[in-house]
Amino acid sequence: xxxxxxxxxxxxxxxxxxxxxxxxxxxxxLLPFFIIDGTTTVLSVILSKATSxxxxxxxxxxxxxxxxxxxxxxxxxxxINGYIRAYYRxxxxxxxxxxxxxxxxxxxxxxxxxxxxxxxIIRMFFPALLFYxxxxxxxxxxxxxxxxxxxxxxxxxxxxxxxxxxxxxxxIFSLRYLTAFTITVENDTIAPxxxxxxxxxxxxxxxxxxxxxxxxFIPWMLLxxxxxxMLYVIPYITQSLCISAKWKTKATFEVN
Numbered sequence: 001x002x003x004x005x006x007x008x009x010x011x012x013x014x015x016x017x018x019x020x021x022x023x024x025x026x027x028x029x030l031l032p033f034f035i036i037d038g039t040t041t042v043l044s045v046i047l048s049k050a051t052s053x054x055x056x057x058x059x060x061x062x063x064x065x066x067x068x069x070x071x072x073x074x075x076x077x078x079x080i081n082g083y084i085r086a087y088y089r090x091x092x093x094x095x096x097x098x099x100x101x102x103x104x105x106x107x108x109x110x111x112x113x114x115x116x117x118x119x120x121i122i123r124m125f126f127p128a129l130l131f132y133x134x135x136x137x138x139x140x141x142x143x144x145x146x147x148x149x150x151x152x153x154x155x156x157x158x159x160x161x162x163x164x165x166x167x168x169x170x171x172i173f174s175l176r177y178l179t180a181f182t183i184t185v186e187n188d189t190i191a192p193x194x195x196x197x198x199x200x201x202x203x204x205x206x207x208x209x210x211x212x213x214x215x216x217f218i219p220w221m222l223l224x225x226x227x228x229x230m231l232y233v234i235p236y237i238t239q240s241l242c243i244s245a246k247w248k249t250k251a252t253f254e255v256n
Contacts, residue, residue, distance in 0.1 A: 004216045007247070010091075011239040018096040022087070022235035025101050029083045036072040074121075078104035078113035081181060087235075087242040088182045109188070116184060116192040120177055123196065124170070131169040135162040175210040175241065176203055182245040206248040213244055 015022055079101060086100035104113035138158065142149050149155050180199035184190055190198070217237050223229040 004213050007213060007240050007243050008216075008236075010243050011236060014090055014094050014239055014243070015235060017094065018090055019232075019235070021096040021098055022090075022239065023231050025083055025086050025096070025098065026231075026234055026238075028101050029079050032076040032079065033073060036069055036076070040066070040069045074114070074117070077117045078110055081113040081116065081184075083238075084178075084181045084242065085185045087238050088185045088245065091239065091243045091246045112184075112188065112192075116181065116195060119192045119196055120174075120180070123177065124174055127173050128166075128170045131173070132166040135159070135166050138162055172211045172214060175214060178210060178241060179203070179245045179249055182242060183249060186249075202248050202252045205252045210241060210244055213240060 082101040082103045082105070085103055086096050086098065089100055090096040104110055142155065177196065177199055179202045180192075180195040183198050183202075184195050214237065217233070217240075220229070220233045220236065224233050
């Protein structure tokens with residue numbers, strides 16, 4: 001049995017008694033982001049109806065609406081840290097604690113989570129930009145040389161394909177930093193930059209790749225096209241990645 005198969009089996013076993021809490025944790029994480037994004041969308045529609053000046057509407061949306069949305073996402077990002085914490089602790093205890101989702105919204109911990117997330121964003125900025133560069137070039141080129149094509153079905157099909165590729169590559173690359181978040185669950189006194197240094201050390205000393213584990217879920221991710229399976233697939237993937245992070249951390253620091 002491969003390492004990926006063993007980890008998946010352990011993830012299924014962990015989720016058996018925690019499935020409702022695992023899904024609830026996922027929905028709690030998604031809720032504030034849906035609210036922020038939905039509010040921005042509604043306000044954009046209201047603005048477009050309130051004024052016939054498209055230039056003014058775009059100016060307000062892009063110069064105010066989107067920056068406010070990004071700031072809102074960042075300020076609520078510690079809920080993602082809490083989500084990882086809940087799954088990671090469950091990998092040890094097999095008992096998910098919903099209070100872990102809100103762990104980083106208490107005094108002292110909130111700033112720590114934001115600092116950790118800032119370090120992550122800085123490290124991911126240029127790789128993400130590189131992965132989405134084909135999409136950006138595609139949009140710029142065809143909006144400037146063939147505006148009619150941008151209204152075609154083929155344009156949106158290619159747009160979707162490039163978006164999926166860019167997102168997939170960004171997610172796979174970001175997995176190298178997962179242990180920076182899980183290791184702070186075990187010791188939240190570690191400085192954020194040190195947490196990422198530990199992640200690099202774990203990555204260098206451990207065998208197996210979180211990217212390989214993630215890619216093994218492709219058949220499951222295809223099921224997500226049906227929407228409902230996401231309620232199982234996302235917790236399944238998250239729990240598997242956290243169990244993988246647990247074993248990699250133990251292999252690195254308990255042996256060394």
